[in-house]
Amino acid sequence: MPEVYEVVNGPITCHCWNKDRSKLAICPNNNEVHIYAKKSGKWEVEHILTEHGQRVTGMDWAAESDRLVTCAADRNAYVWIYTGSAWKPTLVILRINRAATVVKWSPKENKFAVGSGARCVSICYFEKENDWWVSKHIKKPIRSTVLSLDWHPNNYLLAVGSTDFKARVFSTYTKEIEEKPDSTCWGKKMPFGQCMAEFTTAGGGWVHCVSFSPSGNKLCWVSHDSSISVVDQSKEQDAVVVSVKHTYLPYLACQFLTESSIVAAGYDCYPVLWNHDDNNKLSFINKLDQSEKKAGGGSMSAMNKFKQLDTKATTTSTDTDLESTHQNSITQIVVYSVSQGSADVFSTIGVDGRVAIWACKSLEAAIAGLKFS
C-alpha cells in the first residue's frame, strides 16, 4: 500500500526529492517553492523560496551536487544552492519569450534542460569564466510547446515530448564542457541540436510525457489521444514503434521502472503497469491501486435512511470520494529509489495535493499475480 501524505490543500504542480529523500520540494500551484523536511513521520515546511514572479512549473533536485533548479511561467529559471541556513538563488538567462514548462538536471548534473512554450529547449551549463549560467537553444524542428523532457543515461541525448504531437530525441552535446559522445543505437554523429529520431503519436494528441528505459535503448511516450507507445531503438533498422490505443482516460505521466515495466498514471487517478517485452508487444498488466473499499457504505440505521431520504432524496451512501489513493488526476511520477539499475519505489503527485510513495515490492505482495519484470 502506498505511503500517502496530504501535503497541501490544492494542486501540487511539481515535486522532487533530495538525495537521501529526507527533504521534499514542491510547488503548491503558486509562485513559491516549499521545501519540506520529515519531522517525526510528518512533512513540515522548512523553507519557502519566493524568487519567482509567476507559477513555478518545473523543478529538479540534483542528488550529488545538492542544487535545486526551478523554472516558472515568468520565463526564468533559478539554480538554488543551500548555504547551511538558507537557499540562495542564481538567475539563469534562458532567453525565452514564453513560459518555461519543465526542467531536468542531466545525469552527470553538469547541465540541465528547460522546455518552454517558446517552442524550444534551452540547454544550460555553468560558464566558469563569467560565473554565470549560459543557455543554448534547440529550436528546429520543434513546432509547439514542449511538455516533457527525459535524459538518456549517457548524459548527451534528451527526449522531448511536445504539443506538436511528436516525441523526439535530440543530442545536447555541448563542446564547451564535455567530450565527444560515443555512438549509441540512436545514431553516430551527435552535433548539438541534432534531431536523432522523431516519432508521432498514434492518433494525434499532445505528448504528455516521455521516458527512457534504464539502459536508454527504449523510449516510451504517452499522449492525450489515450495511447501509449514504445520504441526499442536497439533494433536499429528494425526498430518499429508499438502503440496501444487503450480504453482508459489519457495518461499524464509515464516512467520506465525496469527495461520492460512502465508505470503510467493520469486522469484516471491511479497508476497502472504496462509491460513491453522482447517481441515488441506492449500490454496492460494491472491497476496498481487496490485500496480497500470504504466500509462506511454498509448498513445505515433506519433513522439515518429517512434523514438521508429527506435531505438528499437517496438512501444509499452519498460519499463522493474516489476509491483510489489519489482523489484527483496524477500529474507526475518521479523515481524515488533505485536498486540494481531498476527503480523499485516511485512517488506520485496530483491535483488533489497528495504525495504518494509506491513500493514495487509491497505492490507485488498486495496484488495477486503482479510482477515487475
Place this chain on the structure above:
Amino acid sequence: MSKNTRSAEFRKVDVDELDDEQYQDDPEEIADSDDSKVQQREQEIKKLMQSGSKVEALKLALKDPPVQNKDNNVVERNYAVVLDVLTGFSIGKKDKDSMQAGVEALSTDELDSLMKYIYRGFARPTENSCEKLLNWHEAAFAVGGLGSIIRVMSARKSV
C-alpha cells in the same frame, strides 16, 4: 460626429492565419475517399444490407473515411451512407447481426471511426436516428471504453 469614410476591411483580416509560425498539420498519406469511391461503396453496401450481411456492410462503410477531403458534398454523402448502415441494424442483443456483434468484429481504428460517426450523428439528431445511435454508443463504449471517446475529441481530422 464625422462619418468614418476610410475602409475598415483590415478589421476582418484573420491575423492568425497569416502568422508564419502557426502550426500547420503535416499532409498525411492516408487512404482518403473521393466521390467515385463513395458512390462505389454505396452500391456495394446496398447489396450487402439487402442480402443480410450487415456486419460486412458496416466494415465497408467505415473504410477510408474522407477525413482530408475538402469537398463537403462528399463528406455529407459518405456520412449518409454510414448512417443508413447504422440505422439498418436492429437493437436486439442476441442475433448474429446485432450491434454488439458488429462492434466486436471491428478493429480499434474502425471502432474509433465508428465513434466519430456516432458523435457526428448526435450533433445533428433526426427522428429515427437518435434511438439507434444511442444504442450504438452503448455497444461501442462497452468495447472501446473512455479511450475511444477521448480519441473522437482529440482527433485532428473529423469525418
